[in-house]
Amino acid sequence: MTTNDGRRAPAPRPGADVPALDARLRLARGDFTLDVTLEVAEGEVLALLGPNGAGKSSALRALAGLVPLTDGHVRVGGRDETTTPVERRPVGVVFQDYLLFRHMSALDNVAFGPRCQGLSKAVARARAAELLEGMDLSAQARSRPGRLSGGQAQRVALARALAVRPRLLLLDEPMAALDASTRVDVRARLRHLLEDFDGAAVLVTHDPLDAMVLADRVAVVESGRIVQQGTPAEVARRPRTPYVARLVGLNLFRGTAEGTEVTVDRRDARAPWVVHVHEPHEGEVLVAFPPRAVALYADRPHGSPRNLWRLTVDGVERFGDQVRVHLVGPMPLSADISPAALAELGLVPGAPVWAAVKAAEAECYPG
Amino acid sequence: MTTNDGRRAPAPRPGADVPALDARLRLARGDFTLDVTLEVAEGEVLALLGPNGAGKSSALRALAGLVPLTDGHVRVGGRDETTTPVERRPVGVVFQDYLLFRHMSALDNVAFGPRCQGLSKAVARARAAELLEGMDLSAQARSRPGRLSGGQAQRVALARALAVRPRLLLLDEPMAALDASTRVDVRARLRHLLEDFDGAAVLVTHDPLDAMVLADRVAVVESGRIVQQGTPAEVARRPRTPYVARLVGLNLFRGTAEGTEVTVDRRDARAPWVVHVHEPHEGEVLVAFPPRAVALYADRPHGSPRNLWRLTVDGVERFGDQVRVHLVGPMPLSADISPAALAELGLVPGAPVWAAVKAAEAECYPG
Amino acid sequence: SAADDAGRDGAGTASETGPAGTLTVLAAASLTDVFTELAEEFEADNPGVEVELSFAGSSALATQINSGAPADVFASANTDTMALVVDGAGLDTAWAADHGEDGGVFATNTLRIAVPADNPAGVEDLADLSDDSVATALSAPEVPCGAATAAVTDTADVEIAAVTLEQDVRAVLTKVELGEVDAGLVYATDVAAAGDAVEGIDFPESGSAVNEYPVGVLAGAPEPELAAAWVDLVLSDTGADALTAAGFGTP
Amino acid sequence: MTTPAPTRGRALRARSGRPPWILLVPALLGVAFLVLPLLGLLVSTPWATMGARITDPAVLSALWLSLSTATAATAVCLVLGVPLAWLLARADFPGRRLVRALVTVPLVIPPVVGGVALLLVLGRNGLLGRHLDAWFGLTLPFTTAAVVIAQVFVAMPFLVVSVEGALRGVDARFEEAAATLGANRTTVFARVTLPMVLPGVGAGAALCWARALGEFGATITFAGNFPGTTQTMPLAVYMAMQRDPEAAVVLSLVLLIVSLAVLAGLRGRWT
Amino acid sequence: MTTPAPTRGRALRARSGRPPWILLVPALLGVAFLVLPLLGLLVSTPWATMGARITDPAVLSALWLSLSTATAATAVCLVLGVPLAWLLARADFPGRRLVRALVTVPLVIPPVVGGVALLLVLGRNGLLGRHLDAWFGLTLPFTTAAVVIAQVFVAMPFLVVSVEGALRGVDARFEEAAATLGANRTTVFARVTLPMVLPGVGAGAALCWARALGEFGATITFAGNFPGTTQTMPLAVYMAMQRDPEAAVVLSLVLLIVSLAVLAGLRGRWT
Numbered sequence A, B: 001m002t003t004n005d006g007r008r009a010p011a012p013r014p015g016a017d018v019p020a021l022d023a024r025l026r027l028a029r030g031d032f033t034l035d036v037t038l039e040v041a042e043g044e045v046l047a048l049l050g051p052n053g054a055g056k057s058s059a060l061r062a063l064a065g066l067v068p069l070t071d072g073h074v075r076v077g078g079r080d081e082t083t084t085p086v087e088r089r090p091v092g093v094v095f096q097d098y099l100l101f102r103h104m105s106a107l108d109n110v111a112f113g114p115r116c117q118g119l120s121k122a123v124a125r126a127r128a129a130e131l132l133e134g135m136d137l138s139a140q141a142r143s144r145p146g147r148l149s150g151g152q153a154q155r156v157a158l159a160r161a162l163a164v165r166p167r168l169l170l171l172d173e174p175m176a177a178l179d180a181s182t183r184v185d186v187r188a189r190l191r192h193l194l195e196d197f198d199g200a201a202v203l204v205t206h207d208p209l210d211a212m213v214l215a216d217r218v219a220v221v222e223s224g225r226i227v228q229q230g231t232p233a234e235v236a237r238r239p240r241t242p243y244v245a246r247l248v249g250l251n252l253f254r255g256t257a258e259g260t261e262v263t264v265d266r267r268d269a270r271a272p273w274v275v276h277v278h279e280p281h282e283g284e285v286l287v288a289f290p291p292r293a294v295a296l297y298a299d300r301p302h303g304s305p306r307n308l309w310r311l312t313v314d315g316v317e318r319f320g321d322q323v324r325v326h327l328v329g330p331m332p333l334s335a336d337i338s339p340a341a342l343a344e345l346g347l348v349p350g351a352p353v354w355a356a357v358k359a360a361e362a363e364c365y366p367g
Numbered sequence C: 001s002a003a004d005d006a007g008r009d010g011a012g013t014a015s016e017t018g019p020a021g022t023l024t025v026l027a028a029a030s031l032t033d034v035f036t037e038l039a040e041e042f043e044a045d046n047p048g049v050e051v052e053l054s055f056a057g058s059s060a061l062a063t064q065i066n067s068g069a070p071a072d073v074f075a076s077a078n079t080d081t082m083a084l085v086v087d088g089a090g091l092d093t094a095w096a097a098d099h100g101e102d103g104g105v106f107a108t109n110t111l112r113i114a115v116p117a118d119n120p121a122g123v124e125d126l127a128d129l130s131d132d133s134v135a136t137a138l139s140a141p142e143v144p145c146g147a148a149t150a151a152v153t154d155t156a157d158v159e160i161a162a163v164t165l166e167q168d169v170r171a172v173l174t175k176v177e178l179g180e181v182d183a184g185l186v187y188a189t190d191v192a193a194a195g196d197a198v199e200g201i202d203f204p205e206s207g208s209a210v211n212e213y214p215v216g217v218l219a220g221a222p223e224p225e226l227a228a229a230w231v232d233l234v235l236s237d238t239g240a241d242a243l244t245a246a247g248f249g250t251p
Numbered sequence D, E: 001m002t003t004p005a006p007t008r009g010r011a012l013r014a015r016s017g018r019p020p021w022i023l024l025v026p027a028l029l030g031v032a033f034l035v036l037p038l039l040g041l042l043v044s045t046p047w048a049t050m051g052a053r054i055t056d057p058a059v060l061s062a063l064w065l066s067l068s069t070a071t072a073a074t075a076v077c078l079v080l081g082v083p084l085a086w087l088l089a090r091a092d093f094p095g096r097r098l099v100r101a102l103v104t105v106p107l108v109i110p111p112v113v114g115g116v117a118l119l120l121v122l123g124r125n126g127l128l129g130r131h132l133d134a135w136f137g138l139t140l141p142f143t144t145a146a147v148v149i150a151q152v153f154v155a156m157p158f159l160v161v162s163v164e165g166a167l168r169g170v171d172a173r174f175e176e177a178a179a180t181l182g183a184n185r186t187t188v189f190a191r192v193t194l195p196m197v198l199p200g201v202g203a204g205a206a207l208c209w210a211r212a213l214g215e216f217g218a219t220i221t222f223a224g225n226f227p228g229t230t231q232t233m234p235l236a237v238y239m240a241m242q243r244d245p246e247a248a249v250v251l252s253l254v255l256l257i258v259s260l261a262v263l264a265g266l267r268g269r270w271t
């Protein structure tokens, strides 16, 4: 189990067992209410993952002091900052579209924070130059933000946020404005930079890959609540909500286990729908398996798979070098098969098909 | 070979061998010049893939008549439209952020085009209502764009573009504004809708997955030129430029083949670097293999892999449930291994390592 | 010349005590030419004295004075406005005791009919203006010239259908100069100033409304002696000559 | 380090601080600059006579004339000024910079001179006016139409400058989107651009209306001063000033209160 | 269906069409409205005497006074008006709507009445003026300072309205970003907000300067009409009008040309 793979153990200060960030955020924005509790250790990166409008940005803005809490607290390094004004919080923020000041050079953007902290112009610029150098941006120091590429702009924004030496680093979708090919590089770079940061970091993202690569821990936010927390691998393997399952591309069902039989909860419960799993469980559980674990047959197969259902093809789409078949029936299911298999099975929307899943492939865990 | 997997054969009109779109686009924007030739058959979807600033949007805008050509032509269904003003081209455009008119309901947005074509209000609205119904948006017909979700807004934009019954449909990053979880659904839906469209469609995207799922053919644009064309599968398997290789996650080298030995082109050519491949080739070739085809060893292994190189670890990042190791040496390489293997090998940046690739895994094709 | 002598006489007493300082005179706009000329004279006669002239509509000046403007002399285009000042900020009591509680009248003005140079409507006397086909501009009854106009039309027993009631005589004259109206009732001084652009027509009833220009030294004047000297100059023969040349009558 | 127990109930607002004095002081001075003169007027107003005056039919007729001509002038400004603003913001033609500077002419020129200029052009003997007279028997000066023309002349810059600013703020890509849907430039303007700049047009119209309402110099010169047809409130104020400054103050206040009521009522919607 | 051979060489511009007449006609009418009166003035100008007049020291002194007071007034408007605009755009306080309407007061009020109002407040017997006099021996009316004050009063609304509009257009998230970097509200304003709205401030200052330059009524009432100290160009125009309307036209043109030169020179930078 690669839960944290030891890459960067949170290093609490000797004798201090307070988390670097300890926050309970409650707030209302119109009809929407947010209520989340976040704890992040020193050197740890927490990713907030969630659909549009889940409240990720609101949470980040509350941590920065940009929106008021109705209740709760924000403690950074054990010190209460709940009512500290924005400009005096020990916080650095990297905004989604970076918000670099267009009328200043990259250097002046980075030196802005130190200047505001009362450092002299020379000292502030020296610190900024050092940070930019550390990010391979010395050549761009005099450039206006308009002349930077997306990846460069992101690093300048990060340097600007780090220049105030924050204890808490907040990043709101730092990769969203980048194109797919530079993303890979930028993501790797950002990872290195985050590894060097010794405060707490909270990262908002839509992209599960970002969360996987950049974060030590993932918190999934839906409708203003945290619905799942854990290491990226845990969350990816054992999603707790359809949103997460869809995000990581799994079939997910909630049901009640009796031994190795799980009866799936269904709205219309005429005929019970049962999934066989490998290890025995009792009570409320979740069952997940990847689309590639689903085998399709035109005729009823006679073999080992313990789960065998008759379903109907709803649609077919090409997905990388695989084909994803959407099935409907008692429960909707996705299956990934090879194009050759597709041609052989002659799957067109409306066609009946047998779907088989080995019990060993169906991961079952308490719901 | 699933080059086109028969899903939707271009259906030329009886006796007409003219492509639905036949364009040569030459233009200059400041220092940047674009020079591409595009041919799209009826019912075919062409994806333009390329990095930021490659000229994808410029090409699309030139097709729509929004930027003038310096040279070339645009023929749609055999008719020359090179100098037709925007508003009289048989073209529908879906813009990146949709650009729905905020002061009109979804219905009026869709009815706008037909109205401009001179249809009466009632007829235009009837057509719009029909289109929206076909996209499952009847319930949202009276909503202002501000109240639509990203996926809904995208469909309204598509309906609006289709309402003018264009012969050429242009889509500029139609998925970019959507979050990762809705993207999967929206992409599938868009595919269905594109399948029903019988004109030519050109789709600009950053995301190789979009290109794979939505397009019949991919043209890769870099610096204003088309550097590669082909079916999505071909492009993904046999990238011709580092950009494409990075995009689809392959290691790619250009070199000269003599039988099954490929000598890789290198700037500093002190010691020749050779990759062994399975099938014999002669002359200029490209060699590609996926990171998961690279096995790593702490000590020199004695086995079948014909390619064995001594490299240095540059960095390690978690990638899904795998770990991606970046290697440097004579040539940079990426390798995907399991976290268990990582722990066992004790790979830290700077550590030496042996990398092995089976000749059968290295795809070789003329460069 | 005689005028020069009179000027020296007028300022004679002051120059013996070696006057110096700045004399501030607020005067009706219609006095611009005359007072500018007299100021040069006054300064020549009293080296070290500077005359500051501020011209505006009489009522605007009255407002300024009643708001405490630090001025020495007020020359109004009509007695009503002077009365506003007398009731408000007031006149210098010492000076008023000598020259009259309501200031001293130094000039008069009578109405004339002004017509464009080519007299398109063929106007010959006041009665012609009652014809509806003759577009006529008059001054508004609120302003002195308008009051005078009312007086002469009463006397002449004609009713004039004006197309506009202008804010001051100058505006009436502008309309005549530009040919926008066929005739206007203005002061004799305005006809004189307008030169060839307009033609003035006298009419007998004009004598029934003689407009009087009063002048006075203001209460709290910073330079009461210079002010008195200025008023003396205006009332002197030199002043009278200048006024006559500009078309004014003198009392 | 003791941490205060978080307060419950009302918002835990990170004390955002009141506006800094270095901005607040000049801002308040600015307000004082605008309000004090108004206060001066209010203090010196003979309130007792107020009632009688605002029911005086002559005042009511001037007020009505002012409101109706200012509204008409605003309408004309909208019809001419919005397309002009569009031309300045969107079309590319030689001399655009000059035209843009010309738009500010009515601001710089003293209104009385503006009135004279209008007479020189549209007066009975004016460049155009003489033909209007000869061909159509139309004379503009001394009519209510002349009041509107004078107001349009002085108030137009406000509309044009505001609307042009708003047009520059509009994302031109929406216009492109409309063009790809088959809309010609007129349709794009009417159905896409205009609805998008409506707030800017509203703000411009409000400024324009206020300026037209306060217009005096050009009106009295070009349109003359005749109760009922051309005597607007500012002219009535001026006339009252000649005899009875207190009455002038009262009339100004009436004008001011009416216009503040209208503007406060309207502006809330646009900003 | 024959397709024309594509032309080579110059841009194959999809004929974007000239502006539609339904917009062009009113726009040109609008321009005509602004230009024709100017033309009227130009035609009736006695060009022969122009040279003599613009070198007349009295004219030069008035012109200089006008330019310097208008510039000073613009500076004062910037100092007071920009913070006021910021307050209206950013701070949330009761009565904001009223203050916003009050800003338009100087537009509506006839300038002469504005001058009276200033006298009522700042005159030697005014609400404040009497204390200024008693405590500091300071009297404002009839000084060059009074000219500036009158101009500030009438020109401030232009600056405030323009700058407020520009501030509303600024993306407030940049200000938030600055706050997270430790900038207090003053620093945010000075180093982030202000640089971002500079074009709007420039446009507002240009309007403000133009209005100050053309100011007549409030100036002559509050500051008087003393050559050299308070007689600005519009007042000189008025005086010329009393004697020699042609001279008035010439002086107006001088004023106009100077201001157009300044504005055309400056405005190109901001828009």
Ligand SMILES: Nc1ncnc2c1ncn2[C@@H]1O[C@H](COP(=O)(O)OP(=O)(O)OP(=O)(O)O)[C@@H](O)[C@H]1O
Pocket (backbone or CB within 6 Å): A029, A030, A032, A050, A051, A052, A053, A054, A055, A056, A057, A058, A059, B179
């Ligand atoms: N200024 C605001 N006023 C009122 N409601 C708001 C405001 N900003 C956000 N909301 C609401 O708060 C909820 C959460 O918004 P938030 O921006 O935090 O979501 P998010 O998770 O960041 O979404 P996204 O992924 O789209 O950025 C939404 O329902 C939104 O409508």
Ligand SMILES: Nc1ncnc2c1ncn2[C@@H]1O[C@H](COP(=O)(O)OP(=O)(O)OP(=O)(O)O)[C@@H](O)[C@H]1O
Pocket (backbone or CB within 6 Å): A179, B029, B030, B032, B050, B051, B052, B053, B054, B055, B056, B057, B058, B059
């Ligand atoms: N209006 C313009 N004027 C001058 N150059 C421009 C303009 N718009 C784009 N360019 C330049 O044209 C080139 C191509 O831009 P284009 O927008 O077509 O790229 P793209 O492939 O769509 O990029 P992206 O993926 O970032 O959207 C770029 O180098 C850009 O700088």
Ligand SMILES: [Mg+2]
Pocket (backbone or CB within 6 Å): A056, A057, A058
């Ligand atoms: Mg967000």
Ligand SMILES: [Mg+2]
Pocket (backbone or CB within 6 Å): B056, B057, B058
């Ligand atoms: Mg693009």
